[in-house]
């Protein structure tokens with residue numbers, strides 16, 4: 229009997245009893261196939277697995293995900309219901325999930341574009357990855373196979389879609405997948421551990437490094453020199469994987485061992501330099517301590533990544549000399565612009581509650597999250613725009629619903645009503661829910 | 672690309688740091704290829720390159736560079752410099768009137784390109800794709816001499832060697848000797864998806880360790896052996 233489903237077949241949803249009609253095939257792999265299906269007017273997708281030896285356990289795990297109902301985060305393309313053939317159909321089994329819209333593309337495709345996303349978009353993509361993983365881990369589940377194959381992004385909104393949710397489960401549960409080599413934690417490659425929340429955190433760090441630094445954190449000169457075409461030719465790629473990602477991994481920017489630095493000309497060298505110190509520190513922790521200490525304490529957790537990526541988003545502005553997009557790094561005053569090499573001045577800064585600082589660069593947005601914390605979709609309250617009359621200077625437009633009270637240094641108290649623009653200069657501000665102040669910078 | 676970007680935005684660029692994957696095409700332009708055969712050859716290459724370009728952009732492991740040799744009585748570089756597949760526009764080849772099918776001379780040319788020091792250390796194992804109607808007409812000993820020169824280079828020996836037969840009467844004896852692995856079939860020109868999938872799968876460390884606790888050696892065979900059913904790289908169980 230055939231083991232795959234074909235267009236035109238009808239299938240029953242086990243939970244709801246509804247009938248779906250199989251449409252065209254949109255994916256195929258070793259495990260099975262993915263087809264579009266119609267449920268009345270609505271389109272969904274069905275992932276259908278070929279029969280395999282451990283089918284019963286696998287099916288039970290997916291059933292458990294279905295029973296949970298809503299996914300922990302909207303990014304997950306969660307199993308909605310199990311499906312079975314209506315009439316005599318193929319062996320094997322499958323599940324229904326939402327159809328991923330075409331606006332989602334593989335993350336590398338976005339990073340490899342000639343016109344690549346802005347720093348703010350990169351930081352947002354990273355944070356969306358973190359939010360999705362945080363929500364999953366907070367419910368006690370782990371993903372187990374986090375890689376670029378399974379996480380897609382909408383470059384316009386930075387929303388992500390996490391695919392292949394069938395490997396999600398609770399820690400200690402039955403494991404059907406060990407991961408994707410380059411993203412796997414060293415202890416899994418060494419056969420000392422199975423995928424878990426802790427190993428997910430390593431995979432997350434690798435993904436974030438790819439998104440921000442545009443390379444693999446363990447692929448440097450030392451790995452390069454182990455490749456050879458002489459003698460017996462290349463070691464097998466599997467041997468290299470086990471050696472450099474499993475038995476003896478070394479971070480390309482390890483502060484105490486420079487043996488595995490990116491090779492000359494590698495783009496990672498450019499990208500790494502332009503990030504603020506607080507970003508580089510957290511990556512360094514993830515790929516030094518985090519490589520060796522496979523615990524929740526040793527690895528960088530989502531809460532830490534969230535803070536770092538929010539702060540990074542707030543640090544974007546542009547070089548006043550050449551216009552290149554840059555980050556403000558409070559720990560490295562006067563560091564050079566990556567594009568024109570001239571030292572960067574201190575930008576105008578909005579100092580917020582809880583020690584947060586928002587660089588008032590063109591395009592920056594002040595949201596309710598800045599004032600009162602909070603999660604979910606942010607509400608934009610202020611937007612930084614170019615000063616209409618003074619090139620190089622900026623204004624902060626009130627795009628929220630309430631007036632701000634401001635006290636510029638040496639001036640009287642003023643009100644900034646909704647829609648009005650405020651020339652950025654040293655001052656104190658009262659936004660209502662929170663107070664803040666602006667320092668003018670030295671640009 | 673998106674609403675967030677302005678045309679004036681200056682960014683470091685350069686894409687993801689990836690390992691080079693060299694693909695060298697050896698295309699048969701003998702007189703016997705005229706008509707439908709050369710059209711089939713050009714179609715197969717253009718379609719395969721288009722699929723490789725899509726794959727190239729969408730992943731973080733390898734950057735595909737393409738070169739091409741056109742051979743008949745003599746072999747010449749059609750694309751001499753390694754060219755990123757995403758930048759490549761295939762210029763159709765024409766058959767050489769009364770040109771012979773001397774494969775040995777093409778192997779010699781490729782052997783020079785894969786000589787020690789000519790290919791990056793970090794490059795993935797290169798892929799060589801021979802596209803022909805299979806009727807080698809080399810003078811005695813020349814086919815073997817060319818193939819031996821190719822196999823004498825470590826990169827040539829390590830390369831994935833595939834061939835595509837053009838035409839129903841394609842003979843595969845020469846092609847099988849080029850491939851050097853009885854488990855790898857000669858491909859046919861209407862299976863361009865299969866060709867690009869095989870290139871990618873066999874050249875990369877595609878290391879999705881599906882079965883927990885699976886025997887490493889068996890796994891290595893499955894990952895790095897030639898072909899194998901259902902290894903579609905475009906799949907990886909993601910939705911296209």
Ligand SMILES: [Zn+2]
Pocket residue numbers: 547548549550551552565566567568569570
């Ligand atoms: Zn500059």
